[in-house]
Amino acid sequence: MIRLLDFLFALFGLLFAFPFLVILYVIGLFDTGSPIFTQERVGRNKKPFTLVKFRTMKVDTASVASHLASASSITPFGHFLRKTKLDELPQLWNVLKGEMSLVGPRPGLYNQGELTHAREAKGIYSVRPGITGLAQVNEIDMSTPELLAKTDRKMIDTLTVANYFKYILMTVTGSGSGDRVGKH
Template sequence: MIRTLDFLFSLLGLVFGFPVLLVLCVIGLFDTGSPVFRQERVGRDKRPFTLVKFRTMSVDTASVASHLANSASITKFGHFLRRTKLDELPQLWNVLKGEMSLVGPRPCLFNQEELIAEREQRGVLKARPGITGLAQINDIDMSTPKLLAETDARMLASLNLTAYFKYIFMTVSGKGSGDRVPGKD
């Protein structure tokens, strides 16, 4: 049922959100010259997939977790995208393709070995990664791998349709600060 909702909502989001995506893409083109960001992430069962987001940092920024990034790398437009969570919109494509869900553990980088180990230990990597979830609405990010993995496992153990809609609604209504970058909280 959740996969059906993911497919339906991501398709509707991409179709009806296309004008917004286009405007953000054009503004991003002027901001960084490369508005879309692609990065290999850890997917379900540790399979790699290419995550798609709007670029919020300068093009030459090192590929590290947000909490390890330099805050000077975030552009002014990028700060707006992060604060409003609009940088996540292109991930609807990942959801449509079945690589992600709207609700699930945020996908990490393969170099985040401590987080991967914590998630493996708790069975979190058996689920599709998501755009939002319990950790995100509670401001728990990848800087605390054990707490994040525990929170992800707790969310997955109790994930039902009510919780699914609750996490989406809370994210859209502004709960949670998104990926933290030192100096930008």
């Protein structure tokens, strides 16, 4: 049931948002010259997949978890995209392809060993990663791997269709602030 909802929401989301996505893409061209950001992430069963987002940081920013990146790397338009969570919209493509769900644990990077270990111990990789979830709406990010893994497990164990819609609604209405970015 969740996969069907994911597919339908992603398909209709991409179709209806397409003109808006084009506008954000064009603004991104002026902002960084390269508006689409792709990065290999850890997917279901630890299978790698390429996550797609709108770029929010300068092109030469190191490929690290957000909390390890410098806040000075974020462009002014990128700040707007992060604050409104519009940078996540291209991930609807990942959802449509079945690599992600709208609701699930945020996919980590392969170089985040502590997070990968904590998630493996809690069986988090048995589900598709998601755009949002319990941790995101409660502002728990990848800077606290054990807490994140514990929260991901709680979400997986209690995920119902009602909670699915609850997390999406909370995200759309502004709960959570997304991944923190380092101060340095």
